[in-house]
Amino acid sequence: MSSLLFNGNCITCHKETQTISAPSVVKFKEVYKSAFPVKKEFVNYMSSWVLNPKEETSLMHHSIQKHGLMPNLSYDLDTLREISAYIYETDFTKRGGKH
Numbered sequence: 001m002s003s004l005l006f007n008g009n010c011i012t013c014h015k016e017t018q019t020i021s022a023p024s025v026v027k028f029k030e031v032y033k034s035a036f037p038v039k040k041e042f043v044n045y046m047s048s049w050v051l052n053p054k055e056e057t058s059l060m061h062h063s064i065q066k067h068g069l070m071p072n073l074s075y076d077l078d079t080l081r082e083i084s085a086y087i088y089e090t091d092f093t094k095r096g097g098k099h
């Protein structure tokens, strides 16, 4: 369920390992995991950021300069929490650059 949500939506812009029109999943996960090693905090911060993307609360200012601020996707918080937990649990480096 959350993998479908992730693959159907986030992957449009975020490739697994390659930064093209947005930072790769591996990249933003690495930044978030070093800021929030504990799953609960990772999920809290990521889901509320994606719910309402803002430069002031970004952990990736350089990416905003490079790609522009991520648009608001109008998901509800529960869905985003599921997606964030899925990102935390999944090793995207093992899936190669495919997609």
Ligand code: HEC
Binding pocket: 006, 009, 010, 011, 012, 013, 014, 021, 022, 023, 028, 046, 049, 050, 053, 057, 058, 059, 060, 061, 063, 064, 067, 068, 069, 070, 071, 073, 083, 084
């Ligand atoms: C329309 C393209 C697009 C889609 C769809 C998209 N993103 Fe993004 N996202 C971006 C861009 C561009 C950035 C880099 C600029 C920024 O950080 O705002 C970004 C940045 C991020 C960041 C880093 C935020 C920070 O601290 O700056 C996270 C986390 C993230 N996206 C998660 C997601 C998740 C989860 C989904 C799916 C629910 C998703 N994105 C869907 C374009 C997209």
